[in-house]
Amino acid sequence: MEINDEGIPPVPKEEQAKVIDAMIQAFGRKLTKYEQEFLPYASVYMHETRMDFMECYDMAEDIQDPEHVSAKELANMLFYYPKHSLVLRGERVYYVHPGGQVRFQNIVVEVDEDWSNPRLIGRPAPKVAPPKKGYKPDAAELAIILCQLLDYVKDHNGTYMHLPYDFAYFLNTRVSSYAVRDFVMHIQHLMYSDRNTGGHDLHKFLKTLENTKTKQSTTKH
Amino acid sequence: MKNKVTIPDACELSVIIAKFLDYIEKMDFGNHFMEIWQEPRVFLEDLGADKETRDFLVHVYDTMVHDKDNDTNELQKFFDSVK
Numbered sequence: 001m002e003i004n005d006e007g008i009p010p011v012p013k014e015e016q017a018k019v020i021d022a023m024i025q026a027f028g029r030k031l032t033k034y035e036q037e038f039l040p041y042a043s044v045y046m047h048e049t050r051m052d053f054m055e056c057y058d059m060a061e062d063i064q065d066p067e068h069v070s071a072k073e074l075a076n077m078l079f080y081y082p083k084h085s086l087v088l089r090g091e092r093v094y095y096v097h098p099g100g101q102v103r104f105q106n107i108v109v110e111v112d113e114d115w116s117n118p119r120l121i122g123r124p125a126p127k128v129a130p131p132k133k134g135y136k137p138d139a140a141e142l143a144i145i146l147c148q149l150l151d152y153v154k155d156h157n158g159t160y161m162h163l164p165y166d167f168a169y170f171l172n173t174r175v176s177s178y179a180v181r182d183f184v185m186h187i188q189h190l191m192y193s194d195r196n197t198g199g200h201d202l203h204k205f206l207k208t209l210e211n212t213k214t215k216q217s218t219t220k221h
Numbered sequence: 222m223k224n225k226v227t228i229p230d231a232c233e234l235s236v237i238i239a240k241f242l243d244y245i246e247k248m249d250f251g252n253h254f255m256e257i258w259q260e261p262r263v264f265l266e267d268l269g270a271d272k273e274t275r276d277f278l279v280h281v282y283d284t285m286v287h288d289k290d291n292d293t294n295e296l297q298k299f300f301d302s303v304k
Contacts, residue, residue, distance in 0.1 A: 136232065137235075138231065143228075143277065143281045146241065148285075153245065183235060187236060191239045191240070
């Protein structure tokens with residue numbers, strides 16, 4: 001792996017397995033294919049680095065093109081913050097996509113120095129149930145949610161957003177029922193899941209609702 | 222004058238919302254947000270909304286902002302009128 005050329009020692013395979021086990025225990029579920037793909041990168045910096053949120057933030061400020069920072073570039077930066085711990089502290093886990101994108105997630109896993117006692121720190125997402133068969137929310141309500149998103153973006157212009165990870169909380173305060181929230185979250189989940197697995201579950205799900213309700217035409221005065 | 226308004230399908234709107242979040246996620250630490258609300262019509266087109274949906278959403282958005290700025294309730298009236 002290129003990262004090793006920069007002087008960061010590789011994490012032994014047996015330690016990588018421990019990291020994966022720790023994450024599985026902390027997340028309370030199996031890792032997705034997507035997560036497994038980035039783990040070799042994640043485990044490298046998890047092994048080397050410990051920093052608080054502000055350090056994370058400052059470091060990200062130094063990245064010229066945060067959308068397309070490479071794993072190598074990130075590893076170089078992390079090299080200057082070695083604290084010989086295992087998992088980032090602070091508000092978010094900081095890791096690298098297989099494609100080289102920087103990503104923050106509202107999940108922090110902390111383990112002891114001997115890789116034991118994994119624990120989830122921070123706010124886990126609320127439990128979201130799949131929508132009932134055939135259920136479709138009111139389009140007007142969804143339109144309002146979408147417009148509130150636009151407004152939210154306007155209010156947070158240029159600042160760091162927690163929204164993609166706190167979306168369920170965002171919805172909680174804006175929906176008429178949890179059924180609406182669950183429906184939207186389910187769509188989001190299927191979209192992400194399809195991307196990770198190459199599947200077509202979103203399309204299949206939407207197909208099942210095709211005849212539930214058609215577009216309504218009316219007149220605006 | 223009356224304009225025909227098409228209420229979008231709930232599934233279509235949900236997919237747009239999901240794509241919207243995805244867009245925001247990728248924009249973390251960027252300064253590209255301004256483009257979203259300055260040109261919401263273009264942004265919504267990028268997210269796959271068809272013209273009718275864009276027209277509807279932009280109308281809802283403009284009305285919502287108007288209500289917020291003027292402490293009015295035009296959006297509710299609009300939805301009542303198209304029900």
